[in-house]
Amino acid sequence: MKTRISVKNMAKPDRQLATLEPSELMPLPPPYDEPRPIGELSDEQKARYETSLDGVVAVGVRKPQSPAEEEAFCRSFLSGLKKLLTKENNWTFLQPLMHSLDYCVKCQLCSDSCPAYLASGKKEIYRPTFRPEVLRRIINKYLKKEGGLLRKLTGSDIELNFTLLARLEELAHRCTLCRRCAQVCPLGVDNALISREIRKLFSQEMGIAARELHELGTMQQLKVGSSTGITPKALANIIAFMEDDIEEKTGRRIKIPVDKEGADALLVHNAGEFLAWPENPEAFAILFDAMGIDWTLSSDLVGYDAVNYGIWYDDVQAARVAVRHAEAARRLKVKKIYVGECGHAHKALLVIADRILTGDLNIPRESFLPMMEQFVTSGKAKLDPSRNNFPVTLHDPCNMVRLMGVVEPQRKILRAVCPDFREMTPHGVENYCCGGGSGFAIMQSMNFPDWRNAVSGRMKMKQIIEAFADTPDPGVKKYVCAPCSNCKGLLRDLIVYHRAWEKSGIYYGGLVELVVNAMADMKKPYIDWEWH
């Protein structure tokens, strides 16, 4: 018989809190039902990092080498926790954080809305209320300093030690911040925000963060211009390649404008597109050319990479990146910024940065989607939807849909260009995260990709399989449309991990590629169905 895990267990280093047996995971329909174990960590990794949460490492918190080091670690955490609860250091999220800390009644209504919790076979540690409860108890005992009787009454007995805190930081990286849990809470509590605030405390006070988000993410972006490592010089080469590629595909030479001062709009892409899916920014160039838009890319540091990983773990880094984006637009004297197919960049630049950018940095910022919808549905575009005569389903990026309400434009476009478009269930603002949200799509630490593919992305995989259940034949090619780079990255991994291309002919890609593929004057198909 298995012992139930409770919040108190978090501080007890005696054993691993959760074991992810493949047979216990949420089942997938055949032929996706074969169990696949999550990779074991090496002894060296186990010796170096705290791995006893679930045997998976996303961040990799190094174990202290002495009791003094452990004490300093705990002191630093408490110092950060105090700051997290002050208006000077955390004006950015104090009100929502305090609401969620103070008013959760632990009714567990949110549990069944969490895809990671469900996909894991309902592992207790992944329950949306679990990690907030750990933080709440630490606050009650060590900050509010509740005395013995009161502490017993409020159930705040918890020991502060390295094991507890390192597990808590890892646990904050088992939540994709999709906020489905918050959506169903009748009291307005947001447990996902607490995951984010835990990450923030570790980053802003202790300098501990997932390497892909901080060192290789925001730090690299601010230093060399992009979290991909693309420098302005490399960008010039990529753009030259894209122009050649467009010419090869369309027979037309389209000049991609870069640093065009006074253009109407600056278009910012997730720079991952340039490297992994250049057909996406190329499709934008083809469409903008067809629409006659006066646009430009920027070659300024940060100005050519729309990503802002700061929104997932660090307010200071988020603000720095957002300001660099706005500065790039200001320098070019553009009238507005369009954000391309990147969900979190939409939310970061349009929503989060809205209360960071002031004065002349507050340049109008828009999603590309309404303008693209207008083009596709106005009749100005010469489209032949029969060219997309294959099953298409739409993945809703959480950041773009549930978290900022851009729901219909992408659907209107798909209805216009894809005769066999079908929705997933559920969809729209009730969608499930791809499993790569909050940075998971780019985090490659140790065995974390296994966890991501097997657990956080499992619900999305199930939805995709079900959306195409009527045509299981792998000979019928199917397209999962994801208007978001990070979601695409995760879908690519999921399709490979589950061998969905071989088993069912499931492919993935962006939205604008489908529009270009449907353009009547294209001499050959734009979508090549080739893996990259």
Place this chain on the structure above:
Amino acid sequence: MSIFLAILTYFGYVFVVTMYTVKAVKYLRRPRHLRWDLYPVMHEERYRYGGSYYEDIGGAAGARKKHRLRGILFLLKEYVTMGEYFKRRKTYWLALYPWHVGFMLIIAFHIFTFFAAVVMLAGVPVSAGSPFAAGRIFYYVVLFMGVVSFASGIVGSIGVAVKRLTASDLRDYATPQNYFTYAFCLAVFLSGFYAWYFVDPTFSEYRQFWVGLITWKPIMVAPAATLHIVLFDLFLIYLPFTRSMHYITRIFAFLFIRWDDEPNLRGSRLESRLMSQLGQKVTWGAAHIKSGGTWADQVAEQNGGAP
């Protein structure tokens, strides 16, 4: 005893109102946070599917109509039905709903009893046979609310305790204070029910007690009624130390967090407030942050604060 009862009652009401007010003011005076919208936003035109003004070209800058009333009605409906619980966890709803009905009606019961006492002081007898319609209405409304509140509260208090104890996901997160609260509630509702059934079946004595409070001529009431009044007063004093403010803060959370989609327009009051907040000093300790500088200083740092 009658003086003690009167003072305790006054104190209970003043205390709960003061504490709730202090908590509400503290909540509302927290700084204007970064946006953290969650859709659907009920005051938006496209609330049915969760759309926002970002679906329009130039939507953030354009004038738009906010349907505030729809949002308020949505929140009020949830009070009345607790629909999310009904939809997602019916067995829990079966206990929670009567418990909350007990709370809402016991508050309404006291408010109406107060006004019934005021009406009585104005010379209108409150009884089933009152010659005045107001007197008859107050009689039946107070009677209905009191009885339903006590009965519903008893069922609910037992129900939520049983549910907490029997459902492992609730039990594992329950605190001793949860069970204390359930027991306390049960005592309040049970004592009220007992006093009504055995001592004061028309609440006439309780109305007289309120007349005495208003005129500051406190009267003695039967021991069972006294017990209920003491328990209810203590309960009022206890409430601010629980999560009961969620009745009010859930409205704040929806209006000022989940549905806060106000765009920051140049030259707006919001912008000047944000600029002042960006001028606050930051003391975070990580190496990439310049501790002691303002938020604006942090943002101006090149290279992400790297040395």
